[in-house]
Amino acid sequence: MPRSLLAAIALLAALCAGVCGAQTSPPAPAATTGSGVWYEIFVRAFADSNGDGIGDLNGVTARLDYLQSLGVDGLWLLPIHPSPSYHGYDVTDYESINPQYGSEEDFQRLLAEAHRRGMRVIIDFVANHTSSRHPWFQAARDTSDPHHAWYVWAGPGTDLKARSATGGPAWHALDGQHYLGVFTAEMPDLNYDTPAVRTKMIRIGRHWLEQGVDGYRLDAAQHIYFDFAAQRGDPNVAVANVRWWREFRDGIEPARPHAYLVGEATEATLAQLPAHLGPLDAIFDFPLATRLLESVKQERDRGILAQAVPVAAAYAAAGRPAGDATFLSNHDQTRVMTQLRGHAGHARVATALLMTLPGEPYVYYGEELGLEGRKPDPDLREPMRWNRRTDAPGESRWKRLTANTSPQVSVEAEEADPNSLLNRYRLLIHWRAELPALRHGDLVAFDSGDPQLVAFVRAAEGTRLLVVHNLSGHSKRMTLDPSRGFSRLLRQTAADTGLADGTLTLPPYASAILE
The missing domain is CATH 3.90.400.10 (Oligo-1,6-glucosidase; Domain 2)
Structure with a gap:
């Protein structure tokens, strides 16, 4: 392993030990026998059950069979509480359901049906600020x-x-x-130096766990005490944030032991991530998302494993092998297919990278179809496309479509096409469910000898898998040392992938797993 990676691992371990050392870290959530893949849903845009054009909770419930067939086993719902805005990140009542989305009974039905299918459900917890109308x-x-x-x-x-x-x-x-108001004037920051605020937010956290929620995505987790640009890089700020989230974790524990907490901390460098881990189960890996998409767009490895290997090692050392919450894009970012300028091959190999690296991947709704969108934010959150016709029953019409007008970019069209992006997502997510090493195996870099090939080993429970991705638009060959033992082609995304006489042949934008 390069000296730089060893140094990075040591740094991550030291940081995690320094922040978490005297605390008892929460055990990782129980290992799933499914894919470990989460699906991010903006309820307003997802599916309409009552014909008013606004996506709702019953619409999500009606689409659980689709999500189960896709292979996901966790749902993250963006804010579902009353709010004056379309997005819901300025909450006016933390203990109620937005009436546009349905009732508390509707939410209970969704939880029950998701749990019956083995799916976890987490909701956004917007703790940093309220609505100015609260x-x-x-x-x-x-x-x-x-x-x-x-x-x-x-x-x-x-x-x-x-x-x-x-x-x-x-x-x-x-x-x-x-x-x-760190974000906007409409979102005044709560004062966490006031004990009553801390007590109230813990009570709210306990409330939804008692209703059956499995945990929370912690919005702006790093901003409880990170208020000013001048504080950037101040370690005392991270310590204060972690201290609060430790108090929150301890406070909600009686309601649901080991509830899943994943934090939004938009740090740009490798070393900054674990400082936020402490009481959380996972942190969104923004740096990895950047490296994945840059590598795919340029068709050359831009440090994917330099990011992924030490982070995976640090999380494993902390007893959190699923701590890396990986993704390609989310509700705040230009959608993947737009970033990739509609390039289907790039989208397929990006997905394959995401689904074969460690951690628990998150898929933004419609990403599996190739939905597009760029800022302003509403255009990142356009209606999910279920049918070729935009006026078909069940379609959300909360806003006019600006990018996703093609009838071919819909579940109806892509389900029937075995070569669609949707079916590629389904294939790769099921690989993750079928091969335990992809879910929780160690990650070791493998020298492919070609910057357009990304190769690594995933190892768990006596199984070693060699994963190889071709980032390029040309067929590639990779010679394997017989002593390394990878002689069987176990999975491939392209039918004309070949393994003969110690040479792996990968078609353009194809991926393969060898055993």
């Missing part, structure tokens, strides 16, 4: 009200021109005062 914030405008201390207000000497950690203005004027 009753707490409305009460907080009165400086004599106890809720005033639930938010962060400027004091004498405050730099009112300070930039927030997300790049915009940090302070916003109201009633002769200024309050902190």
Whole structure:
């Protein structure tokens, strides 16, 4: 292994030990016998059950058989609480269901049906801020009200021109005062130095776990105490964040022991990731997503294993082999197919990389169809395409389509095409379910001798698999040393893949697994 990777592993281990050392880390969630793949759903855009054009919880329930056939065994629902916005990240009531999405009974039905199929369900937990229309914030405008201390207000000497950690203005004027809103003025930050806030948010966390939710995706997990651009890189901020999430973990434990917590921490470098791990089960791996897509677009390995190997080793050393929450894109980013400029071969090999690397992969709804979209944000969250006709029953019509107008980019069209992107996703997700080494095996780099081939070994339970991906649009050959023992072609995405006389032949954008 290159010295740089060894150094990175040592650094990750040291950071994790430093942050988590004296704490008891939560056990990893029970190992799944399925694929370990999660599916991210924006309910408003997914499926409409009552004909009002807005996706709803019953629409999700009606599509569980599709998701089961795809092979996913976990669902992440973007915010489902009442909110004045279309996206729901400015919550006005944390303990209710958005009436546009249905009732609490509808949510219970969804949970029951998902669990009956062996699927976990997590929901977005938006802890950093509320809506400016939340009753707490409305009460907080009165400086004599106890809720005033639930938010962060400027004091004498405050730099009112300070930039927030997300790049915009940090302070916003109201009633002769200024309050902190790291994201927007409509999203005032809660003050976690106020004990009542911490107590209330733990109670909310316990509430939904008691209703049957399996855990949470922690929105803006790094921003509880990371408020200002000037704080970037300050280790005390990460320590304060972890301290809060440890308190949250301990507080919700009685409601559901070992509830699954995955955090959004948009760190850009390898070394910064595990500082957030502490009480969490997993962290979204933004750096890996960047390297995967850059490599696929350029048809050359741009450090995929330099990112993946040390991260996987650090998580394994921490007892968290599924701690790397991998993905290609999400609801805040340009969709994969748009980033890849509609290149079907690139999309297929990107998916194959995602599904054969360690961790638990997340698929953004419609990614398996090749849905497109670029900012502004609503265009990243266009309706899921179930049918060739956009006016067919069950289609969400929450917004006008800007990119996904083709009838061929739909479940109806792609189900019938064995060579569709949908069926490629299905194939690869099922590989992950069928081969335990792909889910929780060790990861070891394998020198392919060609920068357009990405090769690595996944090893678990006495099984060693060699995984090879051809990033290029040309057929490639890779000579194998007989002493390494990989002599059997176990899986391949292209029928004309060959293994003869110690030479593996991979067609363009194809992937293979050898045993």
